[in-house]
Amino acid sequence: MTQALYRLHAHTAATMIRDGKLKPSTLMQAYVDRVAELEPTVGAFEAINTEAAIQKANALDRQTPKGLLFGLPIGVKDLIDTVDMPTTYGSPIYANHQSVSDAVCIVHTKAEGGLVLGKTVSTEFAWRNAGKTANPHRLKHTPGGSSSGSAAALAAHMVPLAFGSQTSSSIYRPASFCGVVGYKPSFGMINRVGVKPLADSLDTLGTMGHCVADVALLAAAAGRRHDLVLPSEPIATHPRIGLFRTPQWDHASAETQAIVLECAERLSQSGIRVTTVDSPPAFESLLQAQVTIMEAEAAMSLSDEYSAHRDQCSERLVKAIERGYTIEIDRLFVARNVVRNAIAALEEIFREVDVLLSPPAAGEAPEGLEATGDPMFGRIWSALGNPGLTLPYGHGATGLPIGVLLTGARDQDRAFLHMAQTLEAKLRR
Amino acid sequence: MTQALYRLHAHTAATMIRDGKLKPSTLMQAYVDRVAELEPTVGAFEAINTEAAIQKANALDRQTPKGLLFGLPIGVKDLIDTVDMPTTYGSPIYANHQSVSDAVCIVHTKAEGGLVLGKTVSTEFAWRNAGKTANPHRLKHTPGGSSSGSAAALAAHMVPLAFGSQTSSSIYRPASFCGVVGYKPSFGMINRVGVKPLADSLDTLGTMGHCVADVALLAAAAGRRHDLVLPSEPIATHPRIGLFRTPQWDHASAETQAIVLECAERLSQSGIRVTTVDSPPAFESLLQAQVTIMEAEAAMSLSDEYSAHRDQCSERLVKAIERGYTIEIDRLFVARNVVRNAIAALEEIFREVDVLLSPPAAGEAPEGLEATGDPMFGRIWSALGNPGLTLPYGHGATGLPIGVLLTGARDQDRAFLHMAQTLEAKLRR
Numbered sequence: 001m002t003q004a005l006y007r008l009h010a011h012t013a014a015t016m017i018r019d020g021k022l023k024p025s026t027l028m029q030a031y032v033d034r035v036a037e038l039e040p041t042v043g044a045f046e047a048i049n050t051e052a053a054i055q056k057a058n059a060l061d062r063q064t065p066k067g068l069l070f071g072l073p074i075g076v077k078d079l080i081d082t083v084d085m086p087t088t089y090g091s092p093i094y095a096n097h098q099s100v101s102d103a104v105c106i107v108h109t110k111a112e113g114g115l116v117l118g119k120t121v122s123t124e125f126a127w128r129n130a131g132k133t134a135n136p137h138r139l140k141h142t143p144g145g146s147s148s149g150s151a152a153a154l155a156a157h158m159v160p161l162a163f164g165s166q167t168s169s170s171i172y173r174p175a176s177f178c179g180v181v182g183y184k185p186s187f188g189m190i191n192r193v194g195v196k197p198l199a200d201s202l203d204t205l206g207t208m209g210h211c212v213a214d215v216a217l218l219a220a221a222a223g224r225r226h227d228l229v230l231p232s233e234p235i236a237t238h239p240r241i242g243l244f245r246t247p248q249w250d251h252a253s254a255e256t257q258a259i260v261l262e263c264a265e266r267l268s269q270s271g272i273r274v275t276t277v278d279s280p281p282a283f284e285s286l287l288q289a290q291v292t293i294m295e296a297e298a299a300m301s302l303s304d305e306y307s308a309h310r311d312q313c314s315e316r317l318v319k320a321i322e323r324g325y326t327i328e329i330d331r332l333f334v335a336r337n338v339v340r341n342a343i344a345a346l347e348e349i350f351r352e353v354d355v356l357l358s359p360p361a362a363g364e365a366p367e368g369l370e371a372t373g374d375p376m377f378g379r380i381w382s383a384l385g386n387p388g389l390t391l392p393y394g395h396g397a398t399g400l401p402i403g404v405l406l407t408g409a410r411d412q413d414r415a416f417l418h419m420a421q422t423l424e425a426k427l428r429r
Numbered sequence: 430m431t432q433a434l435y436r437l438h439a440h441t442a443a444t445m446i447r448d449g450k451l452k453p454s455t456l457m458q459a460y461v462d463r464v465a466e467l468e469p470t471v472g473a474f475e476a477i478n479t480e481a482a483i484q485k486a487n488a489l490d491r492q493t494p495k496g497l498l499f500g501l502p503i504g505v506k507d508l509i510d511t512v513d514m515p516t517t518y519g520s521p522i523y524a525n526h527q528s529v530s531d532a533v534c535i536v537h538t539k540a541e542g543g544l545v546l547g548k549t550v551s552t553e554f555a556w557r558n559a560g561k562t563a564n565p566h567r568l569k570h571t572p573g574g575s576s577s578g579s580a581a582a583l584a585a586h587m588v589p590l591a592f593g594s595q596t597s598s599s600i601y602r603p604a605s606f607c608g609v610v611g612y613k614p615s616f617g618m619i620n621r622v623g624v625k626p627l628a629d630s631l632d633t634l635g636t637m638g639h640c641v642a643d644v645a646l647l648a649a650a651a652g653r654r655h656d657l658v659l660p661s662e663p664i665a666t667h668p669r670i671g672l673f674r675t676p677q678w679d680h681a682s683a684e685t686q687a688i689v690l691e692c693a694e695r696l697s698q699s700g701i702r703v704t705t706v707d708s709p710p711a712f713e714s715l716l717q718a719q720v721t722i723m724e725a726e727a728a729m730s731l732s733d734e735y736s737a738h739r740d741q742c743s744e745r746l747v748k749a750i751e752r753g754y755t756i757e758i759d760r761l762f763v764a765r766n767v768v769r770n771a772i773a774a775l776e777e778i779f780r781e782v783d784v785l786l787s788p789p790a791a792g793e794a795p796e797g798l799e800a801t802g803d804p805m806f807g808r809i810w811s812a813l814g815n816p817g818l819t820l821p822y823g824h825g826a827t828g829l830p831i832g833v834l835l836t837g838a839r840d841q842d843r844a845f846l847h848m849a850q851t852l853e854a855k856l857r858r
Contacts, residue, residue, distance in 0.1 A: 083733075083737075097529065100526065101733040101734075101737070102733050102737075103733075104729055104730065104732045104733065107732040107733045107736050107737075108732060111736065188629060188630065191629070191726070191729040191730060191732070192626075192629065193626050193629075193729070193730045193732075193733075194733070197621075197622050200617060200620070200621065200622075201617065224729065224754070225758060227758065297620070300533055300620040300622070300653065301533065301620060301622045303533045303536040303537060303620070303622075304512075304530040304531050304532075304533065304536050304622075304623070305530075307536050307540065308512075308530070308531075308536075325653070329654060329656065333840055336840075411762055411765075
């Protein structure tokens with residue numbers, strides 16, 4: 001084999017294991033070696049137990065492969081409870097916290113043979129205060145947040161698959177910054193029990209990997225949705241693409257804009273129907289509506305921490321919670337109404353197109369590890385609840401990754417993933 | 430004072446404490462005595478710490494009253510985490526479970542001066558498997574479920590206020606069976622963090638007490654919604670009432686039907702506009718849709734318990750979870766679509782009326798403590814997310830309480846509570 005094992009796509013490794021061509025322990029060892037090499041500089045993990053992971057992989061060596069994820073190492077965002085590893089939620093308040101049960105997504109991941117290698121760094125309660133993680137592509141730059149560790153661990157090939165979660169842009173932004181695929185399923189698709197809540201009407205569990213088939217595989221397992229498993233090569237789909245600049249377009253860097261337009265052009269030249277879709281009026285105040293909903297809900301969600309452990313909350317978090325508490329209920333209702341109207345407008349759009357193409361982030365990962373970049377481009381999609389997926393595509397002015405964002409119709413994840421796999425193949429360089 | 434202290438409405442007791450006419454410790458002692466007398470036969474509590482409650486009340490005696498609930502004893506459904514008392518979720522799996530933080534509703538309850546007297550019995554994970562609680566009105570009859578202990582503790586005047594939660598009919602049914610007021614706020618109104626999830630798109634936290642002003646008071650505190658506090662006497666409102674039989678009408682007992690019709694008649698005679706509202710076609714399969722959504726979501730939510738502790742789950746629970754796992758995703762989507770259509774139809778109805786009047790349960794509390802009665806009449810409202818409130822009104826053939834259900838427009842809880850208070854006064858016997 002000429003390719004390093006740790007570069008295998010997860011679905012390929014899973015097939016090799018199933019076919020007896022690869023042992024779980026061999027695969028796990030490749031990632032454990034990789035962790036030993038890169039984790040000291042990247043800092044993607046909050047907790048890691050390589051010994052236990054190798055033991056579990058050894059045990060699988062002696063079993064007949066079964067389950068979607070048999071023998072695959074998995075990174076788990078440290079916002080997600082695990083019964084055999086601590087969960088800090090990115091906060092010193094929970095530095096010694098050990099949950100008594102696995103989150104539902106982890107129960108199903110384990111039932112499918114997945115092996116949790118470690119807990120990946122989350123920002124503080126998945127909000128804005130950054131963790132320790134660096135962008136593997138350039139260590140002085142942020143990996144993005146809040147699923148910082150998952151994106152970085154993938155970019156450094158320390159795991160082949162990882163969980164993320166998104167309330168504003170916490171899957172799309174780090175995936176784009178780190179050059180990996182980040183999938184946010186439809187709101188509610190993967191059960192959230194055992195995931196520390198931030199904003200009840202926005203929090204969405206998702207998956208990250210190196211290709212569409214991989215993120216689909218982990219989502220299929222975690223969500224008990226075997227119908228989401230993709231073939232290794234796409235079956236022919238003919239998605240109608242809408243080039244959708246979003247109201248935030250002018251905030252995207254020149255390279256980001258160019259990359260989205262280039263994608264549209266390439267798809268058009270490959271025979272895909274591409275039309276331009278204007279942002280509907282209902283979208284105008286959607287970003288602000290998401291901010292209002294998130295701040296109001298998140299302040300409530302973190303009431304215990306604010307009330308009982310304020311000295312262990314970052315100043316940034318305390319200020320955000322206090323801002324949230326001041327939001328009048330009528331303002332919250334106005335914001336929710338904006339979202340409802342935008343959802344209705346978007347449903348009309350999805351009668352004419354199947355996939356919207358837009359930027360997942362403003363540009364490259366900014367320099368500095370204190371902040372995680374602007375979540376602006378993810379916010380509207382988190383509020384709307386549509387499935388979406390970032391694909392790495394090009395590079396910015398300084399050479400860091402830039403992605404494109406595909407968005408599908410709500411609850412149509414199966415069809416969307418098939419179309420995304422088609423588009424991924426057409427956009428392959 | 431001729432009236433026993435434990436019969437005071439919570440908002441009256443709160444006013445007396447604020448005015449220096451009642452000491453928190455005196456009030457608490459009245460309830461603690463009541464618990465000593467009645468708890469052995471009623472069995473409303475899963476855990477109770479009278480000593481700690483008295484100590485806390487004593488401490489409040491020395492403070493200047495502040496907060497909506499200053500010195501009021503509160504019963505907390507044992508589905509809700511408390512940092513200073515165990516939380517079992519109604520399951521032997523969690524017999525020794527001590528959460529590390531308070532649920533958000535408890536943080537705010539305590540911040541308003543409320544004193545948690547005990548944890549009230551919940552059915553197993555708030556589903557159907559009954560706890561030990563008896564109906565104080567007749568001990569061989571169920572108090573209803575899943576908020577069994579809260580309803581029974583109120584009916585026995587062992588607390589003046591209690592928390593409940595509803596996924597199908599777990600506030601409406603026990604409130605009706607026990608002759609108390611049960612308030613289910615709009616979906617999402619009271620933050621659910623720290624409450625064991627059952628079905629993410631249905632679970633609703635609510636409050637129970639002896640009058641509309643009381644349930645509003647606890648909701649105002651728990652939800653940080655001070656605008657929900659009601660005056661002690663209603664201000665004049667002129668709600669337009671819709672007599673709404675629901676598609677389940679034929680399953681209601683003759684007395685239940687007669688009581689709902691009598692209420693409509695009395696309101697009409699008091700000058701309130703009452704019209705009959707037909708159940709829209711979208712409601713026809715709504716009950717079944719709620720069952721589908723609940724079973725599918727609840728099975729997922731309880732995956733860890735099912736997978737790791739099946740031997741400690743009731744047979745009834747295991748069967749329900751297994752039924753939930755078999756629900757195909759397309760069937761779930763159809764069910765969600767039914768709910769969406771019914772919500773749209775209901776919005777049209779609420780252009781013409783302000784409050785719908787319907788039965789909260791099929792009839793009186795059935796005999797036997799093994800089951801908690803049929804949740805049929807609550808299901809549709811849990812799926813729709815509208816605020817609603819049961820008022821005790823009459824009695825059934827055997828003399829047990831029967832209530833009526835008022836339902837308001839979604840997210841209009843403030844206006845709804847004011848109207849409910851008007852109607853409560855008009856229906857007073």
